[in-house]
Amino acid sequence: MQDTVNMAAESEFDEEEEPLFSDPEDFVEDIDDEELLEDVLRERPLEADGIDSVVVVDNVPQVGPERLEKLKNVIHKIFSKFGKITNEFYPDAAGTTKGYIFLEYLSPNQALEAVKNADGYKLDKQHTFRVNLFTDFDKYMNINDQWETPEKQPFKDFGNMRHWLEDADCRDQYSVIYESGERTAIFSNDPKEAILVEERARWTETYVRWSPKGTYLATFHQRGIALWGGEKFKQIQRFSHQGVSLIDFSPCERYVVTFSPLMDTKEDPQAIIIWDILTGQKKRGFHCESSAHWPIFKWSQDGKFFARMTQDTLSIYETPSMGLLDKKSLKISGIKDFSWSPGDNIIAFWVPEDKDIPARVTLMQFPSRLEIRVRNLFNVVDCKLHWQRQGDYLCVKVDRTPRGTQGVVTNFEIFRMREKQVPVDVVEMKESIIAFAWEPNGSKFAVLHGESPRINASFYHVKSNGKIELIKMFDKQQANSIFWSPQGQFMVLAGLRSMNGALAFVDTSDCTIMYIAEHYMASDVEWDPTGRYVVTSVSWWSHKVDNAYWLWTFQGRLLQKNNKDRFCQLLWRPRPPSLLSQEQIKAIKKDLKKYSKIFEQKDRLSQSKASKELVDKRHLMMEEYRQYKESAIQLYNQQRELRLQLRGGVDTDELDSNVEDWEEETIEFFISEEIISL
Numbered sequence: 295m296q297d298t299v300n301m302a303a304e305s306e307f308d309e310e311e312e313p314l315f316s317d318p319e320d321f322v323e324d325i326d327d328e329e330l331l332e333d334v335l336r337e338r339p340l341e342a343d344g345i346d347s348v349v350v351v352d353n354v355p356q357v358g359p360e361r362l363e364k365l366k367n368v369i370h371k372i373f374s375k376f377g378k379i380t381n382e383f384y385p386d387a388a389g390t391t392k393g394y395i396f397l398e399y400l401s402p403n404q405a406l407e408a409v410k411n412a413d414g415y416k417l418d419k420q421h422t423f424r425v426n427l428f429t430d431f432d433k434y435m436n437i438n439d440q441w442e443t444p445e446k447q448p449f450k451d452f453g454n455m456r457h458w459l460e461d462a463d464c465r466d467q468y469s470v471i472y473e474s475g476e477r478t479a480i481f482s483n484d485p486k487e488a489i490l491v492e493e494r495a496r497w498t499e500t501y502v503r504w505s506p507k508g509t510y511l512a513t514f515h516q517r518g519i520a521l522w523g524g525e526k527f528k529q530i531q532r533f534s535h536q537g538v539s540l541i542d543f544s545p546c547e548r549y550v551v552t553f554s555p556l557m558d559t560k561e562d563p564q565a566i567i568i569w570d571i572l573t574g575q576k577k578r579g580f581h582c583e584s585s586a587h588w589p590i591f592k593w594s595q596d597g598k599f600f601a602r603m604t605q606d607t608l609s610i611y612e613t614p615s616m617g618l619l620d621k622k623s624l625k626i627s628g629i630k631d632f633s634w635s636p637g638d639n640i641i642a643f644w645v646p647e648d649k650d651i652p653a654r655v656t657l658m659q660f661p662s663r664l665e666i667r668v669r670n671l672f673n674v675v676d677c678k679l680h681w682q683r684q685g686d687y688l689c690v691k692v693d694r695t696p697r698g699t700q701g702v703v704t705n706f707e708i709f710r711m712r713e714k715q716v717p718v719d720v721v722e723m724k725e726s727i728i729a730f731a732w733e734p735n736g737s738k739f740a741v742l743h744g745e746s747p748r749i750n751a752s753f754y755h756v757k758s759n760g761k762i763e764l765i766k767m768f769d770k771q772q773a774n775s776i777f778w779s780p781q782g783q784f785m786v787l788a789g790l791r792s793m794n795g796a797l798a799f800v801d802t803s804d805c806t807i808m809y810i811a812e813h814y815m816a817s818d819v820e821w822d823p824t825g826r827y828v829v830t831s832v833s834w835w836s837h838k839v840d841n842a843y844w845l846w847t848f849q850g851r852l853l854q855k856n857n858k859d860r861f862c863q864l865l866w867r868p869r870p871p872s873l874l875s876q877e878q879i880k881a882i883k884k885d886l887k888k889y890s891k892i893f894e895q896k897d898r899l900s901q902s903k904a905s906k907e908l909v910d911k912r913h914l915m916m917e918e919y920r921q922y923k924e925s926a927i928q929l930y931n932q933q934r935e936l937r938l939q940l941r942g943g944v945d946t947d948e949l950d951s952n953v954e955d956w957e958e959e960t961i962e963f964f965i966s967e968e969i970i971s972l
Contacts, residue, residue, distance in 0.1 A: 362384065377400055420555075477493065519552055549597065578616040596639070751776075782825075783801065
């Protein structure tokens with residue numbers, strides 16, 4: 295019976311019209327995709343998904359089909375060290391690869407490791423890889439036009455470019471690169487704790503460099519060099535030079551020289567470019583086969599000339615024309631090396647022996663090209679030129695093999711540049727020479743000689759009568775480097791790297807060792823410009839553990855241990871030459887005791903954090919009082935008219951000023967009387 299009813303209902307339904315699901319013509323949908331498919335859209339891939347694991351490798355050899363497989367094997371061997379490569383693409387044109395490739399890794403972290411470790415990898419003499427994340431190209435495209443040097447640039451005021459010299463406590467600045475190059479910071483040096491001035495991520499892609507007078511900080515980028523300066527380290531200038539790896543400044547800071555290992559064309563030299571810093575314009579380009587002896591160009595002390603040595607030729611150029619001096623180069627057969635005097639426009643160069651012609655060292659003055667001294671040398675193996683910082687002396691280190699002997703003897707030929715006809719004195723040493731260095735401001739020099747473990751440190755003095763006197767010799771020193779203080783007198787004898795960072799702090803006024811210390815595996819020593827502090831450091835570039843820099847006084851007292859993750863480089867900011875005359879400097883030194891009490895008081899206050907907080911609190915209270923006083927005086931002056939009205943026009947403000955006209959009057963008051971009974 296139930297089945298009969300159901301069959302009847304289905305029959306009745308079949309006879310009715312089917313339901314209509316279509317929307318009417320005027321219907322408007324008011325539900326959007328975000329609401330309808332929210333859960334699906336939430337998981338949709340982002341535009342950047344997938345490409346953050348891709349790297350772009352530039353400056354790859356351009357090859358045809360017959361060498362493509364070999365190139366792929368080489369590339370895979372190099373880049374598979376950083377992670378699993380899931381995809382690779384070699385763009386080509388007319389059957390030849392274009393010189394850049396795309397590699398996709400399994401994860402973004404692997405791609406980042408490839409950028410950090412393979413960027414700058416030298417495949418051969420002509421190909422040095424430049425590696426970037428593919429996601430960085432949007433950033434580079436946005437600033438692409440900024441690297442193009444405009445024809446003319448409007449003047450911009452960057453403020454006080456030497457503001458750091460006005461620091462009330464005379465604190466010097468230094469740059470620090472750490473986290474394997476990811477972060478760069480500028481600090482103001484303080485004995486208690488360094489003060490952070492500026493810090494930026496990926497400020498540079500390799501390293502940084504200060505200009506000779508400290509005005510500019512140069513950073514390296516794939517597309518060129520950027521210069522920064524001023525109080526907030528704003529970008530001052532940029533120079534477009536693809537793949538730039540080395541730079542050099544002229545001593546006057548007017549010009550900067552950049553070098554790129556990428557190939558240039560014969561028609562348009564691009565390997566070395568000289569730029570005008572103030573205008574940003576390219577002054578001239580040069581070809582360069584090798585940068586093994588950088589800088590290629592050496593500048594005169596005033597920046598008016600720069601010189602370059604090629605085979606049998608010494609070319610002198612003059613600024614600002616950048617043309618050859620007298621339109622011709624000097625033909626010097628066999629020239630091996632040359633160097634400008636730091637104090638005069640004089641070049642020293644040496645030429646080896648040629649059959650019966652002895653080797654010679656020549657001093658030539660420019661622009662006259664006058665030979666002011668020629669020194670003949672015999673049985674010469676090699677020469678090294680060492681100028682004293684003021685150009686008062688030149689030391690030519692001559693390695694010789696005397697006839698009848700098998701060993702090498704070293705002569706130090708000392709040229710006294712400030713004396714008539716430039717006399718020469720000789721110091722002979724039969725031991726191997728490890729290091730030589732002049733005292734920057736003085737007439738002393740130091741020599742490390744001997745063989746480990748018997749390394750000796752000898753100190754010599756060039757006396758006014760022309761004699762060279764041995765002052766002192768320390769034996770059995772653990773040292774392979776000499777670092778003089780910029781102001782002279784003090785030095786650090788350091789045993790870097792293989793000698794485990796042994797340090798000896800020496801006072802050369804009486805040749806005493808003030809302190810002996812050790813910074814294990816130290817790779818670098820850097821004096822501050824004033825000679826008050828010195829930094830020893832272990833760079834991540836040379837040693838992968840214990841990366842840090844330590845701050846010492848010139849006497850060897852350790853002040854700070856600064857551990858930075860993968861610390862790479864520390865550079866002090868140079869100071870420009872003093873504007874004071876020698877007479878003014880002597881007067882300051884003479885009256886130094888008068889100022890020393892102030893300095894000693896400040897030093898005592900800064901010895902503890904509590905004292906520093908107390909001083910800061912007092913300074914704050916004094917500043918608040920000064921502001922209150924100024925506001926009270928201002929209010930007092932504003933109420934002058936009101937006081938005159940209230941006092942019937944009598945200016946009572948002036949009454950206290952006429953002290954001489956006052957009359958003294960004594961007034962006695964009877965207050966009370968007390969009677970005491972006895």
